[in-house]
Amino acid sequence: MNWDDFASWGEKISHWAADYHRDIRDLPVRAQTAPGEIAAALPATPPEGAEAMDTIMTDFERIVMPGITHWQHPRFFAYFPANAAPPSMLADMLITTIAAQCMLWQTSPAATEMEGVMIDWLRQALDLPPGFTGVIQDSASSATLSAVLTMRERATKWRGNREGLNGLGALRIYCSEQCHSSIDRACWVAGIGQDNLVKIGTSGRGNHAMDTDALAAAIAADRAAGHIPAGIIAITGGTGMGACDDLAAVAKIARAEDLYTHLDAAWAGSAMICPEYRAAFWPGVEHFDSIVFNPHKWLGAQFDCSVQFLRDPTQQLNTLKIEPEYLKTSGAAVTNYSEWTIPLGRRFRALKLWFLIRSYGLEGLRGRIRNHVAWTGELCEALREMEPFEIVTEPILSLFSFRCPGDDAMQQRLVDALNDDGRIYLTQGMHEGRKMIRFSVGQFDCTRDDVMIAADVIHEIWESLQ
């Protein structure tokens, strides 16, 4: 492909993108395909000769698009949102065009320096104290793994990386039973082991916070048993129902026990740009060593863009930094962000934040989040008043859960029927051993109508199953 053709296709695809978003409400939110259908429509062998871009694009629309679940659909209420606001998409096109590897300062100084400034813009937006720095990672899973490795190395006096974990004893990490599966997996791959991830029950108070008395008791019992407590992971906005730990209480225990702390605020962190939500969710955050939140979820930055704040980056650098001769740079001291993370190669993700935050301003981004929270509350009340439904967990920010009458299988039947209908998309979860239906609002273009219509759709589909 020559660059003139590239320009002409780039233009066509930009128009295609705008049309896609304009008409997206007409599409079923969740893909309506059966397993194997898309693979069967693709040729089993690669072409020997060149094919025209026209043909490729036609096949894209014919074969690929029917198999897409529309995450940018304004009535996407499943999981958590994965927004791609248009300015961040444009930035991503530029990132793709330049295609720089931003592993070291000198491999693209603008990327490194902008990353530092964007981290600081977000630090201010989230009201973290000066002194916090950080790094942009691909996902919260990677940030959490980096933090768990740091816990391990710090607790083993930096011997784990050198000697392996043989004979170093059982390293223990503590979190709430509401933690995300990325925490389990971080413990698997860091060599901690599932059995050494100690899950603490919730106290039943407030926002389903971890029972900190039980946390302190678990640490004491582990010390008595000769285990090595290494760190505590807290959550602000758990995936199941939005559980939020008491950060000040967790931090106090961590300080007394000299434990490294990580906070998973992957989803709810975005809402902390609104000062009015901080009192309930954020006090004590300033004591955490590592904090992750995903601008690629609720804030609007095209995937992938996960921010890890660090109170003192030295500990993570001591864990992950490696400097073979070919990566050494001469001259003045500079930041080389690949030393802060597990992968060496890195994209210019900061540009998406720069475009996003400048295009909307923090006030524009706050407005969306406030609307989502308000409409979630309204919808929850509407469902509560509709006879057959029961609210299971009350709204935490823009997430609540409900049940229809009947057993767990009935909940799944309703979820499946709603998703087959296609007007809205919901997913199920578990609460106290019972299946429930999650409702999560957060798509960037979603309107109050998109949210409120869901009550009627849920009622109508429920009736159709009777």
Ligand SMILES: *Cc1c(COP(=O)(O)O)cnc(C)c1O
């Ligand atoms: C989405 C989510 C994660 C995982 O985020 P990735 O960026 O996909 O790795 C972790 N924790 C919570 C609470 C989440 O909502």
